[in-house]
Amino acid sequence: MLGLGLASGAYLALRQPKKQQADLRLWTFAKPHGEAYMEALPAFQRKHPEVSVDIQIVAWEAVTSRLQAAFWSGLDVPDLVEVEISEAGSFFRGRLESIGFLDLTERIHQTGLWERVVRARFAPYTTRGRIFGVPHDVHPVMLAYRRDLIEKLRIDVDKIQTWDDFVEVGRRVTEPGKRFMMELPTAEASRLEAMLFQRDGGYFDPQGRCIIDNETAVQTMMAYVPMVAGRYRIGSDLGGGQIFTRALEDGYFLFMIAPDWRTKLIEQDVPKVGGRMALMPVPAVQPGGRRTTTWGGTMIGITRKSPNPDLAWELIMHLYFNKEDLAKRFRDTNILPPARDLWDHPAYDEPRPFWSTQPLGRLYANLAPDVPFQYTSPFISLAKAKMSEALIACVQYYNRYGDRGFEGFVRRQLKVSAEEVRRVMRRNPYVTE
Amino acid sequence: MILQALRLVGWLLLVLIAIVTFVPMIWLLAASLKAPEDLFSYTFFSPNPSMKNFYDLFTQVEFLRYVMNSVFVACTAVVLQLFFSSLAGYALAKYEFKGKYVLTLFMLSTMLIPGQVTLAPAYELIYRFGWVDTYWALLVPSAVNVFGIFLFRQAIMSVPTELIHSARVDGCSEFQIYWQIVMPTVRPMVGAFVLIAFMGQWNSFLWPQIILHSSERFTLPIALTQMVGIYQQQYGMLMAGTLLSVLPVMVLFLFLQREFVAGLTSGAVKG
Known part of the structure; x- marks a missing residue:
């Protein structure tokens, strides 16, 4: 046992990962999201060459426990987190000012997202009239x-x-x-x-x-x-x-x-x-x-502890509202983005052989404005x-x-x-x- | 004749139980050998077995790294736990000191506290030490195991005190008594404890999940969970990885099964 411990320790010591502190850290629980965001990062970093971004894929079961632990202790909190719809409410406990996420209500109104996004999708991330998350999807x-x-x-x-x-x-x-x-x-x-x-x-x-x-x-x-x-x-x-x-x-x-x-x-x-x-x-x-x-959904929120909320917001806008990236992501995941003006991309009209050549994207997009x-x-x-x-x-x-x-x-x-x-x-x- | 028939029935029953016990393992093996398109279509083996899942496991993800991480964490933690738990168990079993009874009760009572309750304060402590995303956070808190201390205390209590006195008379130091007299005497318990502790560390999920952030430090259970997401599942690789991850525990059990059984049954029959 001791020998195995020493041998594996030596192996790991020879392959030490490089330590780096990123300016923005994002946690996501969905691997396809994480992979898509990695692909979208170079374009963001061309605009912000001095900014480093670390995207971490955290298992779904772990996001809540890790984030709750980080919020409670106020330590090691990432800048941005994606949270699954059924878990989001658990973060809205306590006084509004004690919630670990930043209140995004004003930003959402000022940037026009309130008009662009299917409005029903803000509801699951709203508590006491304040919005704490930007919806990732509509899920009609x-x-x-x-x-x-x-x-x-x-x-x-x-x-x-x-x-x-x-x-x-x-x-x-x-x-x-x-x-x-x-x-x-x-x-x-x-x-x-x-x-x-x-x-x-x-x-x-x-x-x-x-x-x-x-x-x-x-x-x-x-x-x-x-x-x-x-x-x-x-x-x-x-x-x-x-x-x-x-x-x-x-x-x-x-x-x-x-x-x-x-x-x-x-x-x-x-x-x-x-x-x-x-x-x-x-x-x-x-x-x-x-x-x-x-049925289902995901939000992204900026944590209150983030030292770069404006930069974090820019990253959200880049990852969640870039038409070309989202069209590619739709082809990979079949998930319709939440902003209506993104649905006129040809990707949503492509016939899908699996679905008897129906245009899957258009079918869902037609119903999306009516989600409850x-x-x-x-x-x-x-x-x-x-x-x-x-x-x-x-x-x-x-x-x-x-x-x-x-x-x-x-x-x-x-x-x-x-x-x-x-x-x-x-x-x-x-x-x- | 009747006795032989009864024995045969007994054997058949045991074979049947063994088959039932093995079914999940066989299913796991079958699933790991299926191509993605066959994964859900056949209950057990598909007509087109494939090693693709194993190939993908070592080429698409850093599986070897995860294995080494798990081996390092589990082995180091077991060695630490074995040393400190047996040392404490020995002290509680064979030394007389003030507050010994209260201390034992206090330690046992900590076993009643659910781990989740201490999660947030433990996390804060680890953060203050600067150990988040390091193996220190896994190894140091698990270095002492109350269950292990109690296990060794019970086992060492059966070691004759006269043996310890004789060693002392012969000039053994206190540490030599522990190391050269007591530990060999409770060897079956050592085997049983190593197996139990190794399994606990090898399968440990919640704490490493919270503490380890960088994928290059993930232990096997965490790495395997990453293969199942909400929108994308890599079941084939997950099955192959799970199959490989249970092998070390099985091998260890084969090595230690005699000690394990002897350790568990020691004290069951009083002489």
């Missing part, structure tokens, strides 16, 4: 489906306008154990959440009040649960990875919720269905209603956990009793979940209902 949602099987089943997707139409078709083609209309989980709320947002519901209202027991949430739960539970369910969930790939290849699922980022994962993980997949807008709740929703708002809170993780618990309870109830007394049960269950969130929120004197 469509439905991805097995075009070949849908045609074989003589389903006309253009005739599916509402969720009621979708469920009706789903009940016709679903054969439990063999084929389901849609991939929909029963134990976690990500798809329920997307449907909640589509109805202008959510976890919190703009004032940060918990609303997971309001009428919209009740109606969404009542619409979702019969899709995944009971005799006439049309949705099922097998999990991710290998089993999802097999399910999609075998036609076990016909449709699935697909935000722009997920289309790239499907391309990577299920290459065998290439050319046999297609996209359609999400069915509306009411005829003529919104045909999309949103989602408001956040430092208690977002708790609210999400409680919503998942309520979903599980409602699914169990529906499987056992069906429609009998279901509405009352949903109302009670969501009320219990919401009260739990409110009880914890009351402990925080800085963020009140």
